[in-house]
Amino acid sequence: MSESTQRKVAAIIGGGVIGGGWAARFLLNGWDVKVYDPDPQAERKLSEVLANARRSLPGLYDEVLPVEGKMTLHTEIEEAVQGASWVQESVPERLDIKLAVYPKIQAALSEEAVLASSTSGFKPSELAEGALRPGQILVAHPYNPVYLLPLVEIVQHPDSDPAVIQSAMDIATSIGMKPVLIKKEIDAHIGDRLLEAVWRESLWLVKDDYATTEEIDDIIRYSFGLRWAQMGMFETYRIAGGEAGMGHFIAQFAPALQWPWTKLTDVPELDETLVNKIVEQSDNQSGQYGIRQLERQRDDNLVAILRAIKGRGWGAGKLLLEDDARLRGAEQSGAIDWSQPFVSAHRTVPVDWTDWNGHMNEARYLDVFSNACDKLLAALGCTPDYVEAGHSFFTVENIIQHIDEAHAGDTVRVESQIIDAEGKRLHLFHRMLGEDGREIATGEQMLIHVSLETRRSAMPVEPVASIMAAAVEKQKHLARPDILKAGK
């Protein structure tokens, strides 16, 4: 990992929960961040969001993130936006306040930069009205917590500059987000319109005592919330339509649309009685947790869910796999020098790997070593194509020695050595090290090359046979670890 001399710069105008989330996402992806926020509490608030992001985001990846950028606070908008390739405006949701900051931003901002608003409700054309360069202004609407949830709605308006829109899409992707381009602007974009519909209906249900806030939350999270985390609504209903397809599903459920299943046509008045009822029910439901505690619980849950879906290579998890490939590409460039131990892992311990002893659970060490082994095997030519062709390695023995503890948030590095590769046998040794070089654990693996057809041992074929032979030869001069036990 090399610290780039020309760091990219993002400017954050308004450093609340949303602005802070943007700041954290840019910083942890290696950008420098310049913040403008007149609130005297801004620095404290930012540091709280940043602390949450630092403990949760890096562990989503199986690769290490770039070196964190630097954050500076500024008292003038013009100063904050100088040199920025992305400006994110997250000031309060009032059009007059928003329109007051754009002239100051554009006066000092380069023409190619992205100037994006976090607004939930305003259309980009409303924000661009009368601007110095309307084409530069767009909406980039994220979801809280911004540092963990990948979605950003990139909304264009009729006068948008296509180059700026493209740049926004590219940059969002490069910081681990999933940009969805909304080509035709609409009040509240897409996601918040859906949320608004559910929120409105829920308010009625609570007001009229059909359900409490806790019952509604349970109904969501034990049922369609789980469906929506991975397939959304239309794909879910496509399955419900079965072999007969989407048209069949619609035909089946169309009549219900006309039934009186909703009070959405009316808006409940949020009078004191209703507000108090919601506050009281919410206290009963979640009052035993502080907000910081709930935030961390939410983040831990999201990390666990995102990592789980990553294991399936689906939806938000597929995005994480693509990010891993990008991060790996940035770290590994050039040919492998087999005369040195192979760096087979460089990653951060996720928050959900902690056990009741307060440290990384023993089983996760084998997760790390097993992934490290896969990466080493890929470097030896045992790629998905090789496996697809029916050749692979099966592990016959694993020995893990625990030397020191690792904790959530620790960055660890695995150096792997080929001890021996004789015929069908491959003998590996992994050393897990902390960032300070301390030895945390060692893993020894004995593998056997197999035919996936017979599922029995078989000689390696090309290109693995040649690459492996050359690599073993070059590794021979390395000191042999003295705690070898495998392959007695």
Next chain:
Amino acid sequence: MSESTQRKVAAIIGGGVIGGGWAARFLLNGWDVKVYDPDPQAERKLSEVLANARRSLPGLYDEVLPVEGKMTLHTEIEEAVQGASWVQESVPERLDIKLAVYPKIQAALSEEAVLASSTSGFKPSELAEGALRPGQILVAHPYNPVYLLPLVEIVQHPDSDPAVIQSAMDIATSIGMKPVLIKKEIDAHIGDRLLEAVWRESLWLVKDDYATTEEIDDIIRYSFGLRWAQMGMFETYRIAGGEAGMGHFIAQFAPALQWPWTKLTDVPELDETLVNKIVEQSDNQSGQYGIRQLERQRDDNLVAILRAIKGRGWGAGKLLLEDDARLRGAEQSGAIDWSQPFVSAHRTVPVDWTDWNGHMNEARYLDVFSNACDKLLAALGCTPDYVEAGHSFFTVENIIQHIDEAHAGDTVRVESQIIDAEGKRLHLFHRMLGEDGREIATGEQMLIHVSLETRRSAMPVEPVASIMAAAVEKQKHLARPDILKAGK
């Protein structure tokens, strides 16, 4: 595990996707199931749902489910419901069809049994109107896939029999569901009203070309779908309100309710143009997958997400932990006979544990052995209370030998032996066996007793010291495994 002589019986009236899901959930939880469905394709359809359930549900648990019940098909309703403690009606969503089956059911059904409808839209009072025993009829509205999603809305009506309602809540819990009692009936209950709101708004967005079905799904699954899978809506917004709380959140967002963010006041006409547009967009989005493929992908995703959130002990995952405790309780009764190897695991390999070699990934073996170790330690007195008091064991070495392959859906059993317990050291040996007794792998663990305060080795205290000493003594006569390597 003992097969009960008096199995519980559920009757399924209508064996489509929903009825089949209910059948699968009851069967896999050890109930016998009697199905009435005049469709000549019923048996094939049921077997397809059941196959999906068998491959995905058992792996949600870290304990083995009861021995599967027996399913029989019946041509008469009266015959199907005889002896049933739960009847689930899932016939087509038309009131006249539903009302026609209730008299036949109640004529042959015991008075204490639960008579539940899967209806999405009808209120239980509409179904109970003019019934022989109206108090017995209720709504038990599940979510597809019924065998994986835990939620069931139990809806009562003014004349409901409280004993039947209580029985419905208890039985639903006993088959791994999360029953939420809707005390005041309303059209479409709670969940479907929320879904209807989003569906209606989405139809407008698609019709007016603001977004495609795929964009809407992406917007859901990369953002609030992930939030809703674990906290629902109100608890999420509570966090958004920050320290200022729920009242602050409402005050901040209340004005938006009055804004024109929605077309929910109108119902879009589902004419041919709109239906075709949705069908075409859905084909573009998901047409590359068959329905069976999508179902399995969905189930694998749900298993991975549910197991992830189980690791956090939160929401639907907390429910799974409670189910594990219940299953463990059913299997382990009476005092531990330490003269025999300790059965430290009996569980099914989850679908998301498979790696590119098409078998259970090596890292998962240590998951199994590590959990087995925790269970053995708990039996030795190292319980959550003991750990809370600052005492625990840390693993210093793990040796795993792979002998045979294990695959998703295999039920495995771990027998653990205490090789030695001397002072602070504890030496364990685990043998993983298939249901047919074949040896799949062995795991050897060397642990050291520690003080969690100093995080250094320390002598075990009571009750662990005494239980462990007695257990070791009783295990001494067991054959010592000959592949010992740890603790050289």
